[in-house]
Amino acid sequence: MNISIRTGLASLAIAATLVGCGKKSEDAAPAAAGATDAAPAAAAPAEEKVVNVYNWSDYVDPAVLEQFTAETGIKVNYDVFDSNEVLETKLLAGKTGYDVVVPSASFLERQIKAGVFQKLDRSKLTNWSNLDTEILERVALHDPGNEHSVNHMWGTTGIGFNEAKVMAIDPNAPVDSWSLVFDPKHAAKFKDCGISVLDAPSEILAAVLTWKGKDPNSQSAEDLKLAEDVLVSVRPYIRMIHSSNYIDALANGEICIAVGWSGDVLQARDRAEEAGQGVVIRYNVPKEGTIMWFDMYAVPADAPHPGNAHEFINFMMRPEVAAKNSNFVNFATGNAAAVALVDESVRNDPGVYPPAEIKAKLFPDLAEGEEFTRQLNRTWTRFTTGQ
Numbered sequence: 001m002n003i004s005i006r007t008g009l010a011s012l013a014i015a016a017t018l019v020g021c022g023k024k025s026e027d028a029a030p031a032a033a034g035a036t037d038a039a040p041a042a043a044a045p046a047e048e049k050v051v052n053v054y055n056w057s058d059y060v061d062p063a064v065l066e067q068f069t070a071e072t073g074i075k076v077n078y079d080v081f082d083s084n085e086v087l088e089t090k091l092l093a094g095k096t097g098y099d100v101v102v103p104s105a106s107f108l109e110r111q112i113k114a115g116v117f118q119k120l121d122r123s124k125l126t127n128w129s130n131l132d133t134e135i136l137e138r139v140a141l142h143d144p145g146n147e148h149s150v151n152h153m154w155g156t157t158g159i160g161f162n163e164a165k166v167m168a169i170d171p172n173a174p175v176d177s178w179s180l181v182f183d184p185k186h187a188a189k190f191k192d193c194g195i196s197v198l199d200a201p202s203e204i205l206a207a208v209l210t211w212k213g214k215d216p217n218s219q220s221a222e223d224l225k226l227a228e229d230v231l232v233s234v235r236p237y238i239r240m241i242h243s244s245n246y247i248d249a250l251a252n253g254e255i256c257i258a259v260g261w262s263g264d265v266l267q268a269r270d271r272a273e274e275a276g277q278g279v280v281i282r283y284n285v286p287k288e289g290t291i292m293w294f295d296m297y298a299v300p301a302d303a304p305h306p307g308n309a310h311e312f313i314n315f316m317m318r319p320e321v322a323a324k325n326s327n328f329v330n331f332a333t334g335n336a337a338a339v340a341l342v343d344e345s346v347r348n349d350p351g352v353y354p355p356a357e358i359k360a361k362l363f364p365d366l367a368e369g370e371e372f373t374r375q376l377n378r379t380w381t382r383f384t385t386g387q
């Protein structure tokens with residue numbers, strides 16, 4: 001197969017043909033799809049047939065990457081991460097060698113302000129009209145005018161659980177509430193069967209604040225302290241703080257409760273089902289509410305192959321390709337034309353596409369400021385190390 005899926009720092013070695021701080025595309029006004037007078041194609045040097053992609057783990061159907069290479073001759077170097085913070089550190093350092101990256105919209109927002117991304121060339125994104133206008137509007141809150149990004153998938157942060165194990169321990173366990181993990185009275189009961197929490201500070205902070213009836217996007221020191229106290233109080237009962245290992249751990253019974261991402265928990269459900277051991281995994285959006293997040297394709301200003309990056313993103317915007325990805329990973333696509341092609345079992349799964357009454361409880365995750373991020377990181381270290 002033509003696709004290399006890598007983790008780690010391998011791609012730092014990729015020779016980058018930089019485009020001078022991204023000024024090139026910043027200066028070029030994005031053209032409407034189909035416009036004929038905008039692309040300076042004749043001036044652009046031919047790119048080597050490679051695209052370096054850095055995406056979340058468990059977020060794409062590998063067959064789609066193979067199809068892209070088969071059709072275009074462009075080899076995909078595909079690296080994965082499971083943390084916005086890890087991606088952001090690399091992006092702010094620059095020269096990542098990546099052509100396409102996939103931050104969540106709340107992170108993308110401040111990365112745009114830091115000059116990390118180039119504006120997308122709409123004349124190359126001929127599949128733009130497939131995009132869901134509601135999602136475009138929601139992400140425009142983070143990327144005004146949708147100039148720098150295209151949605152890959154969106155979802156929620158909620159609670160996955162092993163039904164039989166949880167019910168055996170407490171038939172009245174509040175599986176529809178953040179209390180299950182944030183109230184020590186409940187969490188303590190599940191210490192031995194195992195609780196895992198995402199290693200995603202801003203999202204867990206939002207969840208704790210929601211549970212406490214506070215503004216989930218609060219950046220007050222007082223609210224942060226309140227959240228830290230909650231996290232510290234349940235820390236002894238949490239076995240794992242990780243953002244990808246929980247999928248298998250939940251599927252194979254190593255843990256019984258996971259604060260996780262919608263599609264990931266549903267992948268755990270499917271893996272458990274395939275294993276045929278009778279393990280039933282469920283996903284709930286807590287009744288107090290949660291964040292709705294959006295993961296966005298974007299092209300770094302210094303991407304070595306911006307043309308291939310646009311070709312890759314445009315390919316991912318084909319309805320049948322977006323539907324294939326959605327079917328494989330159980331996340332909702334921001335591609336309206338794809339939804340009708342998504343398997344009925346996925347399309348009708350309330351964990352993937354929440355019904356109106358659940359959607360009403362979802363709120364956006366807003367970008368945090370620099371100083372608050374520093375404070376949050378300190379809180380997070382104290383929580384993860386248990387000190």
Ligand code: N2P
Nearest residue numbers: 056057058059261295
């Ligand atoms: C994919 C998880 C991506 C969701 N495994 C987090 N934004």
